[in-house]
Amino acid sequence: MIAVLKPNASPERVEHLIHWLKEQGLGVHVSQGEFQTVLGLIGNTAKVDMEMIQSLDIVESVTRVSDPFKAVNRQFHPDSSEIQAGSAAIGRGHFALIAGPCSVETEEQIIYVAQQVKAAGAHFLRGGAFKPRTSPYDFQGLGAEGIRLLLEAKKATGLPIVTELMDIRNLDLFEEVDVIQVGARNTQNFDMLKELGKTKKPILLKRGLAGTIKELLMSAEYIMANGNEDVILCERGIRTYESTYTRNTLDLSAIPVLKKLTHLPVVVDPSHATGHADLVEPMAMAAVAAGADGLMIEVHNDPPHALCDGAQSLTPEAFAATAKKLFRIREAMEP
Amino acid sequence: MIAVLKPNASPERVEHLIHWLKEQGLGVHVSQGEFQTVLGLIGNTAKVDMEMIQSLDIVESVTRVSDPFKAVNRQFHPDSSEIQAGSAAIGRGHFALIAGPCSVETEEQIIYVAQQVKAAGAHFLRGGAFKPRTSPYDFQGLGAEGIRLLLEAKKATGLPIVTELMDIRNLDLFEEVDVIQVGARNTQNFDMLKELGKTKKPILLKRGLAGTIKELLMSAEYIMANGNEDVILCERGIRTYESTYTRNTLDLSAIPVLKKLTHLPVVVDPSHATGHADLVEPMAMAAVAAGADGLMIEVHNDPPHALCDGAQSLTPEAFAATAKKLFRIREAMEP
Amino acid sequence: MIAVLKPNASPERVEHLIHWLKEQGLGVHVSQGEFQTVLGLIGNTAKVDMEMIQSLDIVESVTRVSDPFKAVNRQFHPDSSEIQAGSAAIGRGHFALIAGPCSVETEEQIIYVAQQVKAAGAHFLRGGAFKPRTSPYDFQGLGAEGIRLLLEAKKATGLPIVTELMDIRNLDLFEEVDVIQVGARNTQNFDMLKELGKTKKPILLKRGLAGTIKELLMSAEYIMANGNEDVILCERGIRTYESTYTRNTLDLSAIPVLKKLTHLPVVVDPSHATGHADLVEPMAMAAVAAGADGLMIEVHNDPPHALCDGAQSLTPEAFAATAKKLFRIREAMEP
């Protein structure tokens, strides 16, 4: 960390600050310039509150040279992580196609969709039991019953399941779930993250509604710092001024950026990002070409009557056609 | 709600849709144009999933004519609400000055600050016991002990207290708290909102990090729909591309917009919005001039050593000077 | 266009509005509901000022059913356009690789880079003669001399050239330029667009710094409405809150959205969007997989010493390797 002091900082104040920094366990390297003093701070600066130092009236600016995240950092863990979940793996060359309906509706529906997406090549079944809805008057999901139906579909097809946890008090219900999803509205629900850090389940962590890449990594760090190393990051579109033709703006550059910064696998959800079924295929293909480790795609047997997010779901037939193209892009990328 | 159908929609499909809409309990008024059919939907359209209808392939566009929020809507509740909390009130002419440190640190600190802000005219004491921090390595607040210290300060000064709840499992600890704050990262923590809707406490609901005005109102609706009518809305800056000179962009136009849409009181937090102590006063003054029902200002006895957010805190002296100016603006606005 | 009137609109006022609308040459279809009147407007509503109608106190909301753009609209021109420029074509199956340095620096440099990118498969040479720079103290480009050097490179390699016009008063200098680029800061320089509409040159129109897709199409409409049909649209990243790891956020969903809305070709500039050389390849590949008609990539013989934008340029060797991969993705997409 580099702190640039103000030109008029009194020597006593500077001495006092250096003393305090050393007390925090940091090494301090002082560089006395003609006009300004620059402090180079060495040690575990991740634990230092940058804003507090910035707030001192003798400090002009503070720059963090090293990243504030440690456990997720590729620098300290150069090999890509591979995460095992049920019969499937993701990361380090394992590409994961996660598919299924936005909401679980009936046993017939979820088993039918599971069979269809499996046949098309999917590795995971997704489905919502607890649904975050902007309005209290919208369908909120089947809850515990939804989880039960997902487990039936798992039994019928062998596909590991991914489903969202909205309230940490429901964690018990997720015992047989393979991957617990943290939704975009809970990416910074820090108490939930800490609790999930104490479980042994892989966590699929979505980027916040308008979350930065750094915040996503820091939220993953919350889980890892509490003991759970199996975190899958998910880009799902960010909120921007452009919302006429797409619900969110899918930030595909997040893929190579994240792959550089962290060893964790990165998947992309083109369905929620775009909000339109006809944009799902081109964005899914683009995500694969950009290097994503997996995709999460909404598939519904009867999109126009889906209880939520019908506008963005593919039919099983459309999904099968898309999957074929995705696998061809994957092949074209092999060296 | 107005649904415009596509020019080529077959009469059978249109008939089928009208039938289905009527089944949902809606009145349907059909207007047959030269090229296109327009459906006017009458009844409780707040309970209709707009996206589902939009997704139908015979539908070109759907426009909601009436707002999706009911309980918070000024249309059905023309008088401004007044919310009572301990010895203070907010809304319908009652202006509330809420002040105190970002984090509770020690008993001396919190009692001292409480006395100082009370002397300067503050009506509420704020202070964080549970702190949402981006990094797991940053100070997370004193927790239950922080609540205890706040209650000591309340005893010492009589000021009602406002403090943030981060984990619904801690609700018991808030029994003597006067106003429960929902932070910007929990604005769409819907399970928490439902639970708070079952309490009798006033809730200070912050706008999400990048939350829309409509989302803020829908989140308030979650609380009200569950039985709690005492919701205070708080504008605290939104995430924009401009983050060099201010942490967030304080959206003061949200004040008159919200006052028009809802009967609930609206307060502004200029401290978190700007992140800089020297911007707090001008933004606080602007908020008052724009019609805010209250302000939430960070005050710390020793800002440069505050354990968090020091850069944005005022000293008690600076706060007293600012408060004087704020009251003068309030006076200048009286008819 | 659908105008929903307020419940309490007086019959006289409504009559007056309908009369006025008919005077504007519109057909008006009145639908009298139980509570509200809905007007369906038929005719050339692109010429009607939606905001003016919205501002009337008897109007609740106005929704445009048809798009405000005509000439660029795929609805009226279902076949994709193919644009010819020098020896190359773009659109309707013709993929265009545009490459070259950010700024033209010397004759040796530009000819060397031109030869290299041609050998790697590029179809166009790009290079900046006039450079838009945020600071008046930064290098502003070689100007007319830069254009001269580009024409030398064209002579040496046969590659058609693409270069940016910043000041309409310099149009004469562009006589032998093959494609005139309009930069992101001039996307809404309407007088320039009108003037370019009177030329016969293909125009490469970049999306504004924070421009919407609709604004981009309306700007293309300015050019086409003035007589020039050869417009190439260019996605180059949009301004969002995320600017730590990428300069802008490349909005690849703009590709399929634009391909649906317009018949004009769409190219992508991954260099300016990301601002980092190591993100160019993955984003270029993603753009191809998403269906882009072309790419615009910065290539510099000596990136670390480039006079501008060095951080985002590829070396000729890196470009050649990337081009190979791009062509493989193109192949994998063929049916």
Add this chain to the structure above:
Amino acid sequence: MIAVLKPNASPERVEHLIHWLKEQGLGVHVSQGEFQTVLGLIGNTAKVDMEMIQSLDIVESVTRVSDPFKAVNRQFHPDSSEIQAGSAAIGRGHFALIAGPCSVETEEQIIYVAQQVKAAGAHFLRGGAFKPRTSPYDFQGLGAEGIRLLLEAKKATGLPIVTELMDIRNLDLFEEVDVIQVGARNTQNFDMLKELGKTKKPILLKRGLAGTIKELLMSAEYIMANGNEDVILCERGIRTYESTYTRNTLDLSAIPVLKKLTHLPVVVDPSHATGHADLVEPMAMAAVAAGADGLMIEVHNDPPHALCDGAQSLTPEAFAATAKKLFRIREAMEP
């Protein structure tokens, strides 16, 4: 400027960089840490291309300690500037109320509005002759005739006039105009700024559609660096994700931020920012309370029939009532 080098940078490369920096006329202060070398660069770093240095593979990060703007910088010009235009002044205690219609329509209209706003206390008349419109099919302004009508209104009332220049080729028409406005779409039309820098007219420079504060200052720097010191900055709302209830988000924190960074006067345009007449008054009052040096307010004799932007215009009566309240806020702010 502080450059932090990578831990593994070879001594030869470091030596080479230092040599090159010195050639650029900079002083270089080297600080050799245990792991990393830090270079402190002294001298006219405003002329150094930060991105170029950042792009070097031995450089980890570059931080600008001093601002890249000089002429506009309050650091080198501590007193606030006062700008004289016709009979009025703005800045250094002079508050300027600028009012008038979006577009000049007829001689009667503009003279009537001029008289009304003058009576209400306005110091400047604004009116658009050249109008930037998103659509080529919308009303584009009266052009030269509009300027002529504005000058008639000036003759009739004595009010100095402010009007927008869209095409530098029309500069001759602005000879008797008092203040030339640069619109939000031309804030980074650098060739226009250079040309305006050579005039003697005060320039009212609007912040870009999605412009940063730094970009606004750099654009002012373009004008000042070319010889014209009379620049008035104008905050007019920025583009954000929130566009349901307001057209743009008025960034009032830009006022105190700009007042701290620059000596130039700062005015606010609440009409374009909000796009709704009923939000103009509260936002105007807030702007005054935040310390604005002036306001630019749209006033139209017949808002619902205005040829553009009617939705955001006040009637002369409403303006007079608002002006009274604004002057009261101004008074309440006096020490």
